[in-house]
Amino acid sequence: MNNxxxxxxxxxxxxxxxxxxxxxxxxxAGLAIFWVIFIWGFWQKGIYALGINxxxxxxxxxxxxxxxxxxxxxxxxxxxxxxxxxFSIILSFLxxxxxxxxxxxxxxxxxxxxxxxxxxxxxxKEARHWDFYFLFKMIKRFFSFLSKxxxxxxxxxxxxxxxxxxxxxxxxxxxxxxxxFLIISLTVIIPLLSSADKVFSGKTEFIYSWINAHVSLIxxxxxxxxxxxxxxxxxxxxxWNKKFDYREKEENNYKIDPIISGIVLGGILxxxxxxxxxxxxxxxxxxxxxxxxxxxxxxxxGFWQLFCLSIINxxxxxxxxxxxxxIVQRILTVFTFASxxxxxxxxxxxxxYVTYYGFSxxxxxxxxxxxxxVILFIWLISRLFVKNRSNIFKxxxxxxVCMYGLIAIFPVEQxxxxxxxxxxxxxxxxxxxxELTMLSPxxxxxxxxxxxxxxxKDKVYYPGSGAGESDWSAWINKKExxxxxxxxxxxxxxxxxxxKNN
Numbered sequence: 325m326n327n328x329x330x331x332x333x334x335x336x337x338x339x340x341x342x343x344x345x346x347x348x349x350x351x352x353a354g355l356a357i358f359w360v361i362f363i364w365g366f367w368q369k370g371i372y373a374l375g376i377n378x379x380x381x382x383x384x385x386x387x388x389x390x391x392x393x394x395x396x397x398x399x400x401x402x403x404x405x406x407x408x409x410x411f412s413i414i415l416s417f418l419x420x421x422x423x424x425x426x427x428x429x430x431x432x433x434x435x436x437x438x439x440x441x442x443x444x445x446x447x448x449k450e451a452r453h454w455d456f457y458f459l460f461k462m463i464k465r466f467f468s469f470l471s472k473x474x475x476x477x478x479x480x481x482x483x484x485x486x487x488x489x490x491x492x493x494x495x496x497x498x499x500x501x502x503x504x505f506l507i508i509s510l511t512v513i514i515p516l517l518s519s520a521d522k523v524f525s526g527k528t529e530f531i532y533s534w535i536n537a538h539v540s541l542i543x544x545x546x547x548x549x550x551x552x553x554x555x556x557x558x559x560x561x562x563x564w565n566k567k568f569d570y571r572e573k574e575e576n577n578y579k580i581d582p583i584i585s586g587i588v589l590g591g592i593l594x595x596x597x598x599x600x601x602x603x604x605x606x607x608x609x610x611x612x613x614x615x616x617x618x619x620x621x622x623x624x625x626g627f628w629q630l631f632c633l634s635i636i637n638x639x640x641x642x643x644x645x646x647x648x649x650x651i652v653q654r655i656l657t658v659f660t661f662a663s664x665x666x667x668x669x670x671x672x673x674x675x676x677y678v679t680y681y682g683f684s685x686x687x688x689x690x691x692x693x694x695x696x697x698v699i700l701f702i703w704l705i706s707r708l709f710v711k712n713r714s715n716i717f718k719x720x721x722x723x724x725v726c727m728y729g730l731i732a733i734f735p736v737e738q739x740x741x742x743x744x745x746x747x748x749x750x751x752x753x754x755x756x757x758x759e760l761t762m763l764s765p766x767x768x769x770x771x772x773x774x775x776x777x778x779x780x781k782d783k784v785y786y787p788g789s790g791a792g793e794s795d796w797s798a799w800i801n802k803k804e805x806x807x808x809x810x811x812x813x814x815x816x817x818x819x820x821x822x823x824k825n826n
Contacts, residue, residue, distance in 0.1 A: 345479070345562075346483055348388075348392065348558065348561060349479060349480060349483050349554075349558055350483075351388050352388070352553075352554045352557040352558040352561065353480075353550070353554040355381065355384055355385060355388065355553070355554075355557060356549075356550040356551075356552075356553035356554040356557065357550050358380075358381055358384070359381060359549075359550070359553055360546040360549050360550045360553075362377040362380075362381070362813050363377050363378060363381060364546060364549075366378075369814075370423075371423045371426045371427055371430075372421060372423065372764075372765075372806055372810065372814070373810065373814045374417055374426060374430075374814070375417060375418070375421075375810070375813070375814045375815050375816040375819070376418060376812075376813050376814070376815060376816060377813040377814060378417045379414060379415070379417040379418035379816075380813075382414045382417065382433075383414060385557075386410070386414065386437070388561070389441060389560075389561060389564075390441075392561060392565055393441070393444060393445065393564075393565055396445070396565065397444050397445060399444075400450070402450065403444065405722055405725075405726060406436075406440040406443075406722075406725065407440075408726075408729060409436070409725045409726055409728060409729025409730075409732075410433070410436060410437060410440065410729070411729075412729040412730070412732050412733045413429050413432070413433050413436070413728070413729060413732045414433070415732075415733055416429060416732040416733050417429070417816070418816055418817060419733065419816055419817050419818060420735070420736075420737075420764075420766050420816060420818055421764040421765050421766045421816060421818060421819070422736055422737055422764055422766055423764055424685045424736075425731070425732060425736060429732060432728065436725055438466050438564075439462060439466075441564055442462060442465045442466060442564055442568060443462070445564065445565065445566075445567070445568040446568045446569065447567070447568065447569040452572070453572070453713075453715060454715050454716075454717040454718040454721070455717060457572070457573055458572075458717075459717075461570050465564070465568055468563040468564070468566075469556070469559045469560040469562070469563040469564065470559075471563070472559040472562050472563045473555055473556070473559045475559070475562070476555045476556075476558040476559040476562065477500075477555050479558070480554065480555065480558075481500065507548060510531070510532075510535075514528055514531070590655050593655060593658055593659045593662060597662060636663075640659075654708075657705060657708045660701060660704055660705050660708075661705065663701060664698070664701045664702070664705070667694065667697055667698060667701060668698070670694060671691075671694045671698065674687070674690060674691050674694060675691075678691065678747070679747060679750070680752065680753065680754050680755075681754055681755060682740075682743070682744040682747050682748065682753075682755035682756075682757075682759075683739070683740040683743050683744055684740065684759070684762075685736075685740075685762075688736065688739070688740060689731075692727070692731060695727075696723065696724065696727055699723060700719075700720065700723060703719060703723075704716070735766070737763045737764060737766040737767045738766065738767055738770060740760070740763065741760060741763060741767045741770055741771070741774075742770070744757060744760060745757070745774060745779050745780075757780050757781070758780075761796075761799045764803070765803040765804075765806055765807055765818065765819065765822065766818050768800065768803045768804070768807075768822050769821070769822050769825060769826075771796060771799070771800065772800060775796050775800075780796055807819050807822065807823065
């Protein structure tokens with residue numbers, strides 16, 4: 325306990341509110357207040373509520389964090405590989421409505437940002453080899469902010485009530501304790517006990533009735549949320565800006581037994597070559613089965629091969645790269661070439677699938693995954709002819725981040741719509757344009773134009789549906805209502821462009 329108090333005292337001295345950290349405390353609080361005012365309740369309104377508001381929040385958040393670290397680390401040209409995708413993902417919230425990408429970005433962006441931000445603080449980062457030990461250290465560094473939450477809360481109290489006024493500090497701590505007690509009791513303890521006993525529920529019901537009558541629960545929730553967000557952001561800012569270094573493990577010169585690895589790799593290679601030989605008649609099919617279920621099964625089977633082989637090859641590289649004799653490395657080269665051939669086969673199947681049935685979110689990103697894997701496989705093959713050891717895991721991550729950054733600012737939905745309209749004009753097309761009603765208001769202006777030009781008519785008959793133009797009027801009215809119901813800060817550039825032109 326004494327050690328904890330000493331550490332807390334040292335940390336408090338290092339980042340006392342009397343120093344520039346007071347400004348950072350206020351900036352974190354300001355960001356939290358901005359969040360509860362302009363972003364609050366988006367989980368009820370849906371992903372469409374994240375537009376200019378979320379772009380501004382992310383920009384201010386990134387500006388605060390990078391502004392603090394800017395003077396502590398040396399930025400290099402290589403850092404643009406990370407900064408550019410992060411900026412493009414943030415920019416996508418300002419430009420598009422695309423709900424599919426926004427949901428993915430909500431999950432991916434915090435991970436990418438936290439990883440890169442802590443990587444910036446790493447001593448001698450360019451020379452580090454990315455392996456499982458490196459990943460463990462990065463994860464440990466990420467969660468280091470949890471140990472600073474208590475300190476951040478105390479620093480906020482000291483900012484409000486100066487540290488020299490001991491009695492006021494005690495009063496503040498008592499008030500904080502009472503506040504925490506009320507929050508935990510009213511939101512967790514009492515509801516759980518009330519659900520377990522109806523008599524107890526009846527006796528405590530007056531508490532919530534009084535609160536509902538005299539206090540705005542939403543306002544209280546917003547205050548609580550802003551406090552929590554302020555503390556969390558400052559604890560991350562504090563923890564992630566400390567010096568980050570660790571001693572790398574000595575390079576393991578352990579060699580995998582060449583006989584065992586050679587038999588395993590050679591055996592798998594023979595199986596793949598046998599598979600390719602059996603499938604040689606179908607690898608370069610020129611047409612697809614007419615039945616949609618047969619086509620779907622035919623194409624997706626290739627993607628299961630793609631997915632499994634990608635993972636298998638990466639694992640094989642981690643365990644055999646530069647750890648076997650030359651002849652086994654050559655077997656690994658042939659093995660990867662065989663995998664690449666299967667990958668190209670899957671890409672060809674997807675090309676046929678798209679040509680006949682058009683694009684969708686799933687098919688577009690599946691095609692993009694094929695491109696990612698082709699680049700990865702070609703790079704893996706090239707590494708076997710390079711003398712120096714390559715940073716495989718680093719390339720896998722950076723390639724993913726860069727390619728996702730590109731697709732984030734790409735007009736995905738406009739591309740899908742334009743491509744499907746063009747492909748539907750080909751002979752033998754089986755594209756159902758009415759299925760594009762899953763698209764967002766990003767294509768609202770384009771849909772209205774195509775509708776006026778008569779380009780949205782399905783040109784083939786399907787059992788139970790028939791050819792002809794779908795009722796796009798209902799879709800247009802629905803998307804226009806989405807834009808109209810948004811507050812000004814929830815809209816994006818595509819929304820404003822549409823409103824300006826209509």
